[in-house]
Amino acid sequence: MLKPNLNYGNLKDSYLFYNISGKIAAYLTEHPSQKLLRLGIGDVSLPLCETVINSLHEGVDHQAVKETFHGYMPETGAPFLREAIRAQYCSRGVDVQYDEVFVSSGASDELGDILDLFDRENSALVMEPAYPAYVDANVMAGRKIIHLPSGKENGFVPLPPDDIAADIIYICSPANPTGAVFDKATLKKWVSYANANGSVILFDAAYEAFIEDPEIPHSIFEIEGAKTCAIEICSLSKTAGFTGTRLGYTVIPKDLVRSSMSLNSMWVRNRTTKTNGVSYIIQKGGSAVFTERGREEIMENIKKYKANAKVLMDALDSLGIWYCGGKNAPYIWMECPESMDSWSFFDFLLNKIQVVGTPGSGFGECGEGYFRLSTFGSFEDTKEAAERIVRLLKK
Numbered sequence: 001m002l003k004p005n006l007n008y009g010n011l012k013d014s015y016l017f018y019n020i021s022g023k024i025a026a027y028l029t030e031h032p033s034q035k036l037l038r039l040g041i042g043d044v045s046l047p048l049c050e051t052v053i054n055s056l057h058e059g060v061d062h063q064a065v066k067e068t069f070h071g072y073m074p075e076t077g078a079p080f081l082r083e084a085i086r087a088q089y090c091s092r093g094v095d096v097q098y099d100e101v102f103v104s105s106g107a108s109d110e111l112g113d114i115l116d117l118f119d120r121e122n123s124a125l126v127m128e129p130a131y132p133a134y135v136d137a138n139v140m141a142g143r144k145i146i147h148l149p150s151g152k153e154n155g156f157v158p159l160p161p162d163d164i165a166a167d168i169i170y171i172c173s174p175a176n177p178t179g180a181v182f183d184k185a186t187l188k189k190w191v192s193y194a195n196a197n198g199s200v201i202l203f204d205a206a207y208e209a210f211i212e213d214p215e216i217p218h219s220i221f222e223i224e225g226a227k228t229c230a231i232e233i234c235s236l237s238k239t240a241g242f243t244g245t246r247l248g249y250t251v252i253p254k255d256l257v258r259s260s261m262s263l264n265s266m267w268v269r270n271r272t273t274k275t276n277g278v279s280y281i282i283q284k285g286g287s288a289v290f291t292e293r294g295r296e297e298i299m300e301n302i303k304k305y306k307a308n309a310k311v312l313m314d315a316l317d318s319l320g321i322w323y324c325g326g327k328n329a330p331y332i333w334m335e336c337p338e339s340m341d342s343w344s345f346f347d348f349l350l351n352k353i354q355v356v357g358t359p360g361s362g363f364g365e366c367g368e369g370y371f372r373l374s375t376f377g378s379f380e381d382t383k384e385a386a387e388r389i390v391r392l393l394k395k
Contacts, residue, residue: 007142014132016362020346027350036350037385039312039373040358042176042331044241046304049297051288052240059284070280075271077103077249078283084290085249094221096251102267103278103286104248107206107235112137114202114231114250116270117263118168125166127158129177129333129363129370131204134170143168149366152335155324156180160193169194171220172204174211177363177372178333179325181216187223194229198258201230206248209239209302211328219251227253231263238330240289240298247278247286305330308375308382315386319393332373333360337393345371353388 020040028034048056062068076082082101089096104110115137124138125146138145146166150158156178171190173182182190194201203220211218220226232251236242252264271277288294309326316323316334323334336345342359349355358374360367375382 005140005142007140010139011136014136014362016132016359019343020356020358023347023350024356034354036354036356037377037381037388038356039375039377039382039385040356041374041376042358043243043376044238045376045378046241046301048241048245048285049294049301051291051294051297052285055288056281056285059281062284063281073277073280073283075275075277076268077101077277078280078287081249081283081287084287088290089219089221089251092218092222094219096221097254100251100253100264102250102252102271103283104233104250105278106237106242106246106248107204107233108133109246110233110248110250111202111204113270113274114233114267115141115168116274117266118200122167124168124170125164126170127172128365129156129360129367130170131172131176132363135364138168147364150178151366152322156333157182157186159186160189165197165199167197167199169199169201170204171201172206173217174207174325174329174331176207177331177358177360177367178370179329179331180333181211181213181328183215184217184223187217187220188225191220191223191225191229195225199229200256200258200263201226203230203232205232206235207238207329208234209298210306210330212306213328216328221251221253227255229256231256236286236289239302240286240294241301242286245282245285247282304379305375308377308379311379311383311386312373312375315390318390321393326375330375332375334371334373336360336369336371339369342368342371349389349392353385353392355385355388 081103082098085101086096086098111133120142123144123146125148126134127148127150135145146164148158150156157180205219208218220230220232235248252267254264256263312332313326321334321337323332326332336342342361346359358372360370360372
């Protein structure tokens with residue numbers, strides 16, 4: 001008789017967004033004429049930039065002509081896109097080789113698939129609060145999970161533990177949900193820890209385009225020693241609005257070797273076995289992201305999200321409420337006022353001023369008492385929400 005993966009039985013039910021949807025539906029049933037201001041969304045709201053759209057159209061046109069038609073693409077990525085990504089790293093002073101770059105269908109997919117490289121006996125260290133998929137993907141694989149807490153006292157940027165040796169280490173910078181960022185000194189400590197323990201860091205850089213502080217690394221490979229202990233997973237979803245288009249990339253250095261096995265070579269074997277590559281049209285559109293004009297247009301969109309962040313940060317500053325994120329990230333992680341728990345604050349904002357955010361407790365126990373605000377909405381809605389929050393909390 002077939003035996004299913006019993007590890008799925010160990011997954012905790014994810015009630016976060018289900019509960020949010022239920023509470024919103026119930027509220028609107030009772031108050032159908034009310035306008036909700038939604039600051040909980042983790043999806044972009046601005047369309048793809050013109051240069052990307054033109055490149056996508058060009059890709060479609062290529063598929064209509066025999067001479068330019070493309071069938072299966074290389075499983076590890078189209079040469080023109082891999083080279084464009086490599087050049088982007090080099091422009092920042094990071095030496096990445098062409099065949100260390102792998103094109104993917106997005107960071108979320110890659111974060112799950114990359115675990116194929118590791119034995120089930122390996123432990124996984126997750127810094128919490130955390131993107132829930134880090135935990136769930138390892139529960140599905142039957143791995144031991146080490147929960148490393150963080151909090152206001154360390155700005156939600158924990159240091160390596162002295163008494164724990166973990167095999168797989170998740171670092172997200174800028175972080176979801178907290179918006180916290182790891183500076184060079186802190187990342188250096190994690191790189192040293194990983195190299196000393198033979199660990200591998202999975203560095204989630206999905207939000208790196210929002211970094212504006214020159215002292216904050218965009219890539220872990222800006223840190224000396226990272227090429228022998230880190231894999232970097234990137235996304236065009238929040239960078240360039242590809243949430244509905246799906247495209248990302250992963251960098252695995254050739255210097256990353258464990259038990260005499262090259263993780264770069266292992267990943268080539270994995271991709272050529274398990275995928276047929278990302279479509280030509282999508283990769284053609286993605287290549288425009290790395291052009292000079294494409295980068296200019298993308299940064300204009302990011303500036304609009306950052307304008308939303310400033311409105312929210314100014315509001316919280318005026319109220320004297322502690323928060324992190326916002327400056328270098330599209331999320332603001334605020335402390336709930338009056339020692340309210342996360343769900344009580346959610347209900348308070350929804351019922352009093354019709355503003356929707358995300359309760360921090362949905363990202364792990366360390367998130368209790370905190371609340372995530374997203375900057376991906378419209379400026380008008382964000383400004384109105386900030387004004388309502390100030391009026392309510394000043395009382």
